[in-house]
Amino acid sequence: MSLVVQKFGGTSVADGEKILSAARKAVRAHQNGHQVIMVVSAMGKNTDMLVQMASEISEAPPAREMDMLLSTGEQVSVALMAMAIDSLGYQAVSLTGSQIGIKTDSSHTKARIQHISTERILSLLDQGNIVIAAGFQGIDENLNITTLGRGGSDTTAVALAAVLQAEACEIYTDVDGVYTTDPRILPEARLIATVNYDEMLELASLGAGVMHSRSIEFGKKFNVAIRVRSSLSDAFGSLIIDQAQTRELPVSGAALTPDEARISIRDVPDVPGTIYQLFLRLAEAKVTVDMIVQNVSDDGTADISFTVPRDEAEETFQALAPVVQALGGRMGKTDPDVSKVSVVGMGMATQVGVANRMFRALANANVSMQMITTSEIKISALVRRDQALSALRTVHAEFGLDTGATDTTSFSYEPTPQTQIDAADVIDRLQKTGMESLVIDDIVLDDTQARVTLTGVPNEPGIAAAVFDRVATNGIFVDMIVQSYADDRNADISFTVPAEQFDASLDVATKIQQEFECDGLNYKSQIAKLTVSGIGLRSHTGVAVEMFKALNEANINVDMINTSEVRVNVVVDGVQGQAGLKCLREQFASAMR
Numbered sequence: 001m002s003l004v005v006q007k008f009g010g011t012s013v014a015d016g017e018k019i020l021s022a023a024r025k026a027v028r029a030h031q032n033g034h035q036v037i038m039v040v041s042a043m044g045k046n047t048d049m050l051v052q053m054a055s056e057i058s059e060a061p062p063a064r065e066m067d068m069l070l071s072t073g074e075q076v077s078v079a080l081m082a083m084a085i086d087s088l089g090y091q092a093v094s095l096t097g098s099q100i101g102i103k104t105d106s107s108h109t110k111a112r113i114q115h116i117s118t119e120r121i122l123s124l125l126d127q128g129n130i131v132i133a134a135g136f137q138g139i140d141e142n143l144n145i146t147t148l149g150r151g152g153s154d155t156t157a158v159a160l161a162a163v164l165q166a167e168a169c170e171i172y173t174d175v176d177g178v179y180t181t182d183p184r185i186l187p188e189a190r191l192i193a194t195v196n197y198d199e200m201l202e203l204a205s206l207g208a209g210v211m212h213s214r215s216i217e218f219g220k221k222f223n224v225a226i227r228v229r230s231s232l233s234d235a236f237g238s239l240i241i242d243q244a245q246t247r248e249l250p251v252s253g254a255a256l257t258p259d260e261a262r263i264s265i266r267d268v269p270d271v272p273g274t275i276y277q278l279f280l281r282l283a284e285a286k287v288t289v290d291m292i293v294q295n296v297s298d299d300g301t302a303d304i305s306f307t308v309p310r311d312e313a314e315e316t317f318q319a320l321a322p323v324v325q326a327l328g329g330r331m332g333k334t335d336p337d338v339s340k341v342s343v344v345g346m347g348m349a350t351q352v353g354v355a356n357r358m359f360r361a362l363a364n365a366n367v368s369m370q371m372i373t374t375s376e377i378k379i380s381a382l383v384r385r386d387q388a389l390s391a392l393r394t395v396h397a398e399f400g401l402d403t404g405a406t407d408t409t410s411f412s413y414e415p416t417p418q419t420q421i422d423a424a425d426v427i428d429r430l431q432k433t434g435m436e437s438l439v440i441d442d443i444v445l446d447d448t449q450a451r452v453t454l455t456g457v458p459n460e461p462g463i464a465a466a467v468f469d470r471v472a473t474n475g476i477f478v479d480m481i482v483q484s485y486a487d488d489r490n491a492d493i494s495f496t497v498p499a500e501q502f503d504a505s506l507d508v509a510t511k512i513q514q515e516f517e518c519d520g521l522n523y524k525s526q527i528a529k530l531t532v533s534g535i536g537l538r539s540h541t542g543v544a545v546e547m548f549k550a551l552n553e554a555n556i557n558v559d560m561i562n563t564s565e566v567r568v569n570v571v572v573d574g575v576q577g578q579a580g581l582k583c584l585r586e587q588f589a590s591a592m593r
């Protein structure tokens, strides 16, 4: 008999009528021959209300007591849901996190799941019950109630689907599914029929608020097909799966991160320890660093810029200033009025000419880009906040996301028996080591590329587009692109290309340098790109720091960096590739899957 998990978010259980309507969905699945587990969130804005009540009593309520309080929201909903099912004439049993046996660590208000017992749920299902599980909560080894962090019911649902090897995990919510961009920002956004885990992780981290990021990490780790759909209709919704995109579009979604600030560090020594010391300090200060860009220096000093959430700009500046001073550098001007526009898509990993299309479209819309970073499946550009909305609309249209076919009726997902067996094996091992612990899939060295850097590029709209149009026209496949903001007038643009296209790239760059009157050109004919890939790289913020630490100890200098949800890439000198690979493998030995 097949088993399905149905999760209902707060808005889908906001009142008695909605609870009954959710109950009817579960009953229907039960009638269709499925065993059904419902995971429910607190009703409506209940959790917010509880948070508010706590804040009226104390400015800093103890985290343990916060969890005791917040977990009550879900306890109310599971009980009411069980009553609703009972009133429809079916058997139901509600369970709290501790009754199920969802074991977590003890980090209250942001606990991570370590283990889930399945016996009780399975025997209740076998007795013909619909099992109703409280989302968002667990219990630590001392029987303290814990919660998984706001929005954590998604994670409960996917985790249960994983350990029970459910056929489907359905997330019922108040939107129709995953959109090409936030429809509240751009009404022309369209529903996406299928989206890959990595794409969804990137989109979620960019603020596509549909799903708790950690639930997608779970889905990816355990190969759970997740369907996001509306609780108000029977529409198909969006399916989040492992499958590569079948659509021809290179880009699946676009996103705007409106409130960013750019922090700049100037003239720090371009030696191995610098980047490590800076990022160690940032990690200690718990700042969420986003786009990171380092200029390739020609005079032995480096400039580093990165973005942080706007409201963390001041504390970031304060935290870094002493370190930067001790290193002999200086803090550049912070710009608090910038936004990040990103496009995400599996398609771009294999197609030429995606980046330049984005840059060209922005140039035509007269938007100037202050910083650019790319990863395998994401391109982000930093723009002035007052140009952000038009920038988003421009790239969304450029990649056909406003008109793309979104056939949501014909797609069905059949997991192959093979993946189920693999998943069982992975689950078994992870149950032993902690379900949500950091998992590094792979550490790889790519020493087949070269780097070209243009320095002192006039910072006007259209330059990056011109450069990468030219590069694409010459059939050159660009991998990483980094554009940093040097000062108000100048930018540096670095990109990596296959070594066999190095000569051709250098020719193109030389012409561009003359034509656009750039200050300089530098290059390395052989670079090494070191990639740590895995799951949870973002929620386990220390990964980049650990990498810098290991590289520093091995005395290896970092030339370029880029980060995404599932990868951290660094570029070092080609001759140091093997040594870099070795030290990273040692550093992450215990986290390797």
Ligand code: ASP
Residues within 6 Å of the ligand: 009, 010, 041, 042, 047, 048, 073, 135, 136, 149, 150, 151, 152, 153, 154
């Ligand atoms: N009720 C919790 C919250 O609002 C968990 C959830 O809804 O996912 O954060």
Ligand code: MG
Residues within 6 Å of the ligand: 009, 151, 154, 210, 211, 212
């Ligand atoms: Mg939610």
